[in-house]
Amino acid sequence: MNLIKRYFSGYKRPGGINDLLVLAFPMMVSTASDGVMTFTDRLFLARLGPDQMNAALGGGLTFQMLTFFFIGLSGYSTALVAQYYGAGKLTKAPKVTFQAILVVLLAWPFINALNPLVNHIFLNANLPVNQVGHQIDYLRILSLGGIFSLLRHVLGCYFTGIGKTRIVMTSTIVAMVFNVVLDYGLIFGKLGLPALGVKGAAYATITGSAAAVLMLLVPYFSHRNKVVFAVMQSFRFDGRIMKKLLHFGYPAGLEFLLNFVAMFIMTxxxxxxxxxxxxxxxxxxxxxxxxxxxxxxxxxxxxxLVGRYMGAKRPQAAHRAALSAIKVGLLYSVVVLVLFVFIPETLVRVFHPATPSQAFEEAVPMAKTMIRIASIYVLAQAFMVAMIGTLRGAGDTFYTMMLSVAANWSFLPLVYVTLFLMNLSVTWAWLAIVLVYMLFGFAIFRRFKTEKWKTIKVI
Incomplete structure (x- = not known):
């Protein structure tokens, strides 16, 4: 009982678990809904066959690789909006968001221009022949509709920064419903819609993002937002705010990009x-x-939360928020660990194709082992996300970039040596990745303990 009391001590204090959950629970539901969208794409495509499912993974990761520099850069608007909000400079919050919108509007044509280069890589990457065509189609459609994904992200960052995470949650649930229903209709040709397979999954994703953007624009242009935050006066270039966004956001953007390039190559x-x-x-x-x-x-x-308290010059409350994030993350991760350890085959067979597949049956024992290996680091992830979120909220983005990029790029030689020089199975390569990942968790914790992040001035 005393242990439980200590675990939840300071529950209602500024930065305590209650303070965090007000923001975190809607965001956990929101990000989980995003996960359901991705999961549903691949689950439904698995019914068509392994090649279609694998194409969705490869094409989806590539789309993320192309967009994530701009997602990371514009995503720092969350912390910047939160710092202005905490400092009481409310009219600057939507100005940050408009600068982020300018960034993603410029990014969209650039992302599409890179598609031919990526397609060339697909065609020369020794991928299964039946997978490549589906993968190219999936990426092309996601890229053309990518502006909705980018705008949805930026508007979500604004509401997260001012603490209105329920709005983000609602918009994401709407996106999920659109995506799942249209996945069913457009992949299989149900509900009076054409059967488009992989292309249908991509169209469903775009439609879901567009619906979320509309849901976010309604409260963004609400009367309260116009009066309290002067949102209608924010639609102009602001050099000072753009400079802050680029200065603190580019490390996060570069981190996202380099990490996904590494992930792309590893995949x-x-x-x-x-x-x-x-x-x-x-x-x-x-x-x-x-x-x-x-x-x-x-x-x-x-x-x-850390951005808000640092903007209000309350670093101890920011520190308490970091500890609360660890506690909440650990409670969730214990549940994941139990599932990964005890029912991996059940999880694997969720993806069984509609018709018997020898490739799938050969994959089952490998996938079971890889899921069990993943259970090793699920608790470490809870620490990692809390530490990284804290450092980013305080403005310590360069260090988190360096450490995260070093971790992800160190995986590549590990995978290459394990798979191609030692000729071991994919399960051994995955084990090597997980063990090295644990070392970087310790490094990010050391940075947090120095408390240098408490001295960074952002606004």
Whole structure:
């Protein structure tokens, strides 16, 4: 009983668990809804066959790679909005958001211009022949409709920064409903819609994002937002705010980009080992994504909360918010650990194709082992997201970039040596990645303990 009391001590204090959960719970639901959208795409496509499911993973990761520099850069608007909000400079919050909108509007044509280069890489990456065409189609459609995903992200950052995470949650649930219903209709040709397979999954994703943007624009242009935050006076370039956004946001953007380039290369290496290995890897990454995405909600919430308290010059409350994020993350991660350890085969067979597949059956034992290996680091993830969210919220973005990029790029030689020089299976390569990941968790904790982040001036 005393242990439980200590765990929840300071529950209602500024930065305590209650303070965090007000922001974190809606964001956990929101990010979980995002996870459901991705999961549903791959689950439904798995019914068509392993090649379609693997194409959604490869194409989806590539789209993220192309967009995530701009997602990371514009995403720092969460912390910047939160700092202005905490400092009482309310009219500056929507000005930050408009600068972020300018960034993503310029990014959209650039993202589409890179598609031919990426397609060339697909065609020369030794991927299964039946997968490549689907992967190119999936990426092309996501890129053309990518502006909705980018705008949805920026508007969500604004509401997260001012603490209105329920608005973000509602918009994401709407996006999820659109996506799941249209996935069913457009992938399989149900509900009077054409059967488009992989293309249908991409169109469903775009439509869901567009619906979320509309849901976010309504409260953004509400009477209260116009009066309290002067949103209608924010639609102009602001050099000082743009400079802050670029200065503190570019490390996060560069981190996201470099990490996803590493992830992209690593996925290609895994998938080049054949259809069974590609299928096992896709299934494992699907469940890894599902387990991690709610923790991403905790990270976003603690970034906002730390930014708010640092803007209000209350570093101890910001420190308490970081500890609360660890506690909330650990409670969730224990549940994931139990599922990964005790029912991995049940999780794997969720992705069984509609018709018997030898490749799928060969993938099952590999995927089971990889999911069990993932259980090793799920608790470490809770620490990592809390520490990284805290450092970003305080403005310590350069260090988090350096450490995160070093971790992800160190995985590539590990995978190459394990798969191609030692000729071991994908399960051994995955084990090597997980063990090295744990070391970087310790490094980020050391940075947090120095408390240098408490001295950074952002606004």
């Amino acid at each position: 290609l290496m895994f998938q080049s080992r054949g259809t069974a290995a590609a299928t096992a890897t896709t299934i494992m990454f699907n469940w890894d994504l599902v387990s991690f995405i709610p923790l991403l909600g905790v990270e976003i919430a603690v970034t906002s």
